[in-house]
Amino acid sequence: MLLLGCSQFHFWETLVILAQAFLLIFFSELGDKTFFIAALLAARNSAAIVFTGTFGALAAMTIISVFLGRTFHYVDEILPFRLGDSDFPVDDIAAVCLLVYFGVTTLLDASSSDGLKAEDEQKEAELAVSKFSGNGAGILAAASTVVSTFALVFVAEWGDKSFFSTIALAAASSPLGVIGGALAGHGVATLLAVLGGSLLGTFLSEKIIAYVGGVLFLVFAAVTLVEIVN
Numbered sequence: 001m002l003l004l005g006c007s008q009f010h011f012w013e014t015l016v017i018l019a020q021a022f023l024l025i026f027f028s029e030l031g032d033k034t035f036f037i038a039a040l041l042a043a044r045n046s047a048a049i050v051f052t053g054t055f056g057a058l059a060a061m062t063i064i065s066v067f068l069g070r071t072f073h074y075v076d077e078i079l080p081f082r083l084g085d086s087d088f089p090v091d092d093i094a095a096v097c098l099l100v101y102f103g104v105t106t107l108l109d110a111s112s113s114d115g116l117k118a119e120d121e122q123k124e125a126e127l128a129v130s131k132f133s134g135n136g137a138g139i140l141a142a143a144s145t146v147v148s149t150f151a152l153v154f155v156a157e158w159g160d161k162s163f164f165s166t167i168a169l170a171a172a173s174s175p176l177g178v179i180g181g182a183l184a185g186h187g188v189a190t191l192l193a194v195l196g197g198s199l200l201g202t203f204l205s206e207k208i209i210a211y212v213g214g215v216l217f218l219v220f221a222a223v224t225l226v227e228i229v230n
Contacts, residue, residue, distance in 0.1 A: 018178075035125075038054045103217030
């Protein structure tokens with residue numbers, strides 16, 4: 001009975017972490033540079049091919065981020081930092097600090113940029129796509145487009161907000177929940193981009209997306225902090 005209760009607890013805990021990762025990554029990616037890259041590429045290539053290359057790059061980046069986050073977590077377990085008679089959870093505290101940083105900076109950008117941040121992201125995406133060579137028809141051309149899209153998005157995503165957000169979540173939470181939620185968030189955001197990212201502004205302003213994303217960063221930082229205290 002106790003074992004069953006523990007299993008149910010871990011299931012719900014993983015589900016909550018999955019939802020957190022999904023919301024955080026989804027709102028981080030909307031209006032991001034990789035979002036615009038996918039939208040621009042889909043305007044001149046097959047949406048399915050662009051989605052495959054883009055999501056493949058984001059999935060690979062997610063795995064790398066989770067690996068780095070869990071490595072940091074395990075190093076902290078093997079070589080704990082002691083504060084008095086207790087172990088100080090450096091990995092969890094670092095995750096909280098990172099989430100707070102992204103939350104505050106996202107809210108500040110949303111309140112002061114008047115859409116300039118999104119315009120800068122779009123201009124960077126247009127510059128990256130201008131050097132893109134994938135086109136043509138046939139299996140080889142499709143494979144070339146997938147590979148080129150993968151490389152373009154992978155480079156653009158490296159060191160991005162969602163990259164470090166995933167590291168922070170993985171350092172403090174279940175890796176399976178983070179992977180599942182992050183992949184779902186990337187998948188839905190990429191699908192929106194390739195199916196008509198330019199139409200997003202018709203329904204949601206960049207400011208609203210940024211405000212929601214910033215608040216989510218701070219909420220999840222608070223949740224992680226409460227878990228540390230408890």
